[in-house]
Amino acid sequence: MGVCKGGTPSLLGSDSSKLDVLSVTAWSNGLDEPVILQQCFSPIAKGTFRLLDPIKIVVHGVECSDEIKAKIMPIVLSGINQHPRGENWVRWQPN
Numbered sequence: 001m002g003v004c005k006g007g008t009p010s011l012l013g014s015d016s017s018k019l020d021v022l023s024v025t026a027w028s029n030g031l032d033e034p035v036i037l038q039q040c041f042s043p044i045a046k047g048t049f050r051l052l053d054p055i056k057i058v059v060h061g062v063e064c065s066d067e068i069k070a071k072i073m074p075i076v077l078s079g080i081n082q083h084p085r086g087e088n089w090v091r092w093q094p095n
Contacts, residue, residue, distance in 0.1 A: 019040055020040065020041050020042065020043050021038050021039065021040055021041070022037075022038065022039050022040075022041055022051075023036060023037070023038050024036070024037040024038075025037075026079070032060075033059065033060055035057060035058070035059055035072065036057075036058040036059075037055050037056070037057055037058075037076060038055070038056045038058065039051050039052075039053060039054070039055045039056070040052040040053045041092075049092060050092055050094070051089075051092045051093050051094060052094055053094065055073075055076065057069050057072055057073075057076070
């Protein structure tokens with residue numbers, strides 16, 4: 001199960017006072033705590049919707065190591081592909 005919101009929450013490790021961030025909280029049976037996925041974006045109001053940075057995966061308030069991220073990303077991508085606009089995710093990525 002997951003919950004997604006967009007807006008201006010703080011991004012882990014950022015000093016910026018205003019960032020547009022997609023934040024998805026996901027959890028499943030067997031998890032001690034939800035997994036949080038965050039990705040900065042440029043909203044349509046600025047011209048074109050674009051994702052600006054790679055996804056950050058946060059567990060227990062700490063960004064995951066590359067090793068753990070490599071294990072989780074296939075699950076994340078599967079979830080993205082299930083979204084009604086999931087096919088656009090690749091096109092929205094930074095160049």
